[in-house]
Amino acid sequence: MDPLEALVAQIQGLSSTPGDIARLHIILKQADDSLRAESTRLSPVLGQLAPSEHSLGFLYVLDAFTSGQISKQQAETSVPIITGFINACNAEQIRLAPEKCINLCYPIVLVCKRLKDQVMMLEAPIRGAGPLLTAARKLQLSTEHLTPLHSDFLMLCVLAKCYKTGLSILEDDIFEVDQPRDLFLYCYYGGMICIGLKRFQKALDLLHNVVTAPMSTLNAIAVEAYKKYILVSLIHHGQWQLSTSLPKYASSVAQRSLKNFCQPYIELASSYGTEKIAELEAYVQTNTEKFENDNNLGLVKQVVLSMYKRNIQRLTQTYLTLSLQDIANTVQLNSPKEAEMHVLQMIQDGEIYATINQRDGMVRFLEDPEQYKTCEMIENIDSSIQRIMALSRKLSAMDEQISCDQLYLSKVGRERQRYDFDDFDVPTKFNI
C-alpha cells in the first residue's frame, strides 16, 4: 500500500484517545521526512483529513505541504487552508511539543510563520491577523504565556494598521517566556501599537521592558526600541535624562552601548530640555533624513507638538485667566488663532481643564474636577488594590519556588561559607 495512504488511515484511526494520539505522534515524527519528500502530492490528502478531529495529523501534513518555496498562486490556495485549519483545530493536539530540537519549536509555529510569509507576499497582512490571533490563543498554556506567535501577530497588526485587535492581546500580562527574542519583538511591536493608539504610558512600559531586559549582547531590536523610548518619554513625560534613563538593573551591555547608536535622539532630547521651540524645530529640520530613515519622523513631529502642550500646561499653574494673545506670545506661537486651536485640542483630549471666552479672547483655567468621590473611582481603586495583592501573592509564590529549585540551591550552596555562625549542620549535599 502506498505509505501515504497508510499514514492517512493511521491518522484517521488514532486520533480519538490521548493514548492513541501519543502513539500517532511518534509515528508521525518518524514519517516526517517521507512526508516532506512527497510535498507535491499532499493536497488531496489534506482534503481527506478533518482539521478538528485529526488536528495532529493534519498539522504534520500541512507542515510538510507548506515547507519549501511557494509561489503567489500557491499561496492563494494555501492561505485559506491554513486559516481554516487554525480556526478549526483542536488546541491540545497542536501543543504536543517535539523533542527533536532544543528550541522547543512547535510545528504549529512553523506553519504560522509560513502563513505570515505568504500573506506578506500577497500584500494583505490583515488576512493573517485574525488567524494568528486564534492560533496564539490556542497555543498559549495560559494567558501569561508568551508564544512566538504573539510577536508575529503583532507585526501583522502593525503592518495592517489594525491596532485595536493588537491591543486586545496586549492587555494580558506576560510572565512566562519561551524565547527571549519573542519577548523583544512582542514588546517592540506592542509599543508601536500603543503609540499608534496614543496610549503612551503603556507604550513606555513595553519599550522599557525591551531596553532593560537581560541580554548578553546588544541586538538591533533593543536599539530601535531605545530610540522610540526616548521619543515617547519626551512626549509623555516632557523630559528625558541620559543619566537616569537606564536603571541599574538594565544589562551592562545596554548601559554601555545603547547610547552610542542613538546619538541624534539624545541630542534631540537635550534640545527639548532647553525649552526653546525654535531650537528644537531647527534641529528637527537639519536631521529630518536620519529620522526618516528610522521611520520615526512622525513621532518626532509629535515630540515638537508636545512641547507646545507642555508650555501651555505650565501656564495653567501660574495663571487663572490669560488672554489668547499672551498665550501665543509666551508659548511662541504665531497668532492667537493658533493658540486657540491648541488650547481647544488640549481641552478635548483632556490634557487641561479650561474654558475659552471668545468674546474677550480669554482663557480661564480650571482645576481638575475629579474629586475622587464617585463610585467609579472607588471601584477603580478597589480593583487596583485587588490586582496588586494578587501580584504580591504571585511574587511570594515565585520566591518560594526559586528557593526550592535545585539549580539555584546547588549554586548557592557552592558559594556559601562552609560553616555559618548559626547553623553548624549545613547539609553537605549542597556543597557540590
Added chain:
Amino acid sequence: MDADDESSNPMIDEIYANGGSAEGGGGEKRSRRLIISGDQFDIEAYASLYSGRTKIARLLFIADHCGGDNSAMQLEALRMAFDEIKKGENTQLFREVVNKIGGRLGPDYTMDVAWCEAVDRRAEQKKEKLDNELNAYRTNLIKESIRMGYNDFGDFYYAHGQLGEAFKSYVRTRDYCTTSKHIIHMCMSAILVSIEMGQFTHVASYVSKAEQTHEALDQITAAKLRCAAGLANLVSKKYKLAARKFLETAPELGSHYNEVIAPQDVATYGGLCALATFDRTELKASTLTMIMLLNDDCEISFVFLILILYLQAKVIDNINFRNFLELVPEVRELINDFYSSHYASCLEYLANLKANLLLDIHLHDHVETLYDQIRHKALIQYTLPFVSVDLQMMASAFKTTITGLEKELVALITDNQIQARVDSHNKILYARHADQRNATFQRVLETGRVFDRDVRSMLLRTNLIKYDYNARSLSRKL
C-alpha cells in the same frame, strides 16, 4: 548677575601680586557698571574708619570703581592712598598709585624715586639682619626665639606688600607655638593676610582653628574672629551664615579691628544679609525686638518682655547688634520699614544706599544678589496674608508698573515661592492652596501603578534570566 568671584578678586590679586606683574594691569578691569556718583559719599570720613593696608586697598578700589566722569572723587581717593602709602614701606603699591594718578595731582604726587630707593635699600638691610638672626636662633633651637623670628619676617613681608611670603612665614610659626596665646596670634595674622589676599577659605579654616583653642578667648578677639568668619561666609555667598556671624559680634569690637573692618560695616553687612535670608521670626528675634521695645508703648513692651525672657540668648545679641545699627541709621530704618511692611520706603532706602555699597570692597559683588533676594522677600511677604490681591494696589505699593510686577510675580510662582495664581484679565492675584486630599489620591494611584508595573517587569526579567540559565546549564550538560 554680577555676583561672580572673578570680578574683584583678580583685581586685588593684581594689586598685591608678589611678582609685580600687574603694573598698569589694574586699569583694564574697570567696573562694568558706571555708578551714579553718590554725593553723600564722603571719602575722608569713610577712610578714617580704617587703618593699615585695608585703607589703601579700599581707597584704590573706590578710585577704580567710581566711574570715569567722577574724577574728583577718584583723584581724592588716589591722593589719600598716596599719602597713606608714603607712611608705610610698600614701594610696589607706591608705583601703582603713581601710575594711576598720572601726574594729575601736581608735582607733589609724582614718582619719588629717591624715596623708593631708600625704602628698598632699608628693606634689603633689614631682611639680611632678620635672616641672620633667624639662622642664629635656628642653630640655637630656642623655640620662642624662632617663633619671634618668623613673626618678624612675616611682619616685614606684610609691610612690603609680599603677602604670599608673609603668609608662609606666619604659618611656619605654627610649629613653634607653645601657648594658646601664640596660636591665636598666629591665626589672627594668618587671617589678616588671607583677607588681604582674598583667600577666604584660609580665613575660615584659621578662624575655626583659633576658636578651638582651649583657653577662653577674650571678648575682643572673639569679636574679631566672628567678623572674619562673617566676611568669609559673605564672600562665599553663604549669606545666612554670614548674617549669623555678624549678629553674634560683640559691640566691644569697636574700632579694634580697623585694619580689616569697621563697625559700620558689621552693621551693614549683617543687616543686609539678615534681611535677605532670615525669615520673619528670626529677623524679629535677632534685630528688632530691642528697637521696638524702645519705640512702642508700655503695654506692648510688656508683651515683648515676655518674648525676651524666652529668647534670652538672642536678646543679648540684640543689644549688641542694636549698638551696631545705631552707627548706620539708614540700615536700621530699612529693616524697620521692611518689618512693618512699608516696602516702598524700604526699597527707596536700598536704592539710595546702593551707590555707596557698590564702592565697598567686600560687598561689591554681592549687592545685586542681596538686593534681588530682599526684593523677592518683600513681594512674597506682601502677598502672604491675603486671599486675593489687587495688582494695581500692589504695584503702587512697590512703585512699579503692573506689567513689570506681573512678570516678577509669575517668576516667583513658577519658582514655587508664592502659592497663587494670576488672573490676568482682571489683574488680581488669587492665593491658591494645594488640595491635599486630591493630591494624596493622585499620589496613591500613581504609586500603585508604578508598583504594579515594576513588579510585573521584575517577574518577567526573572523569568528571562531563569530561562537563560536553564538553557546554558542544559547546553553544558549536553
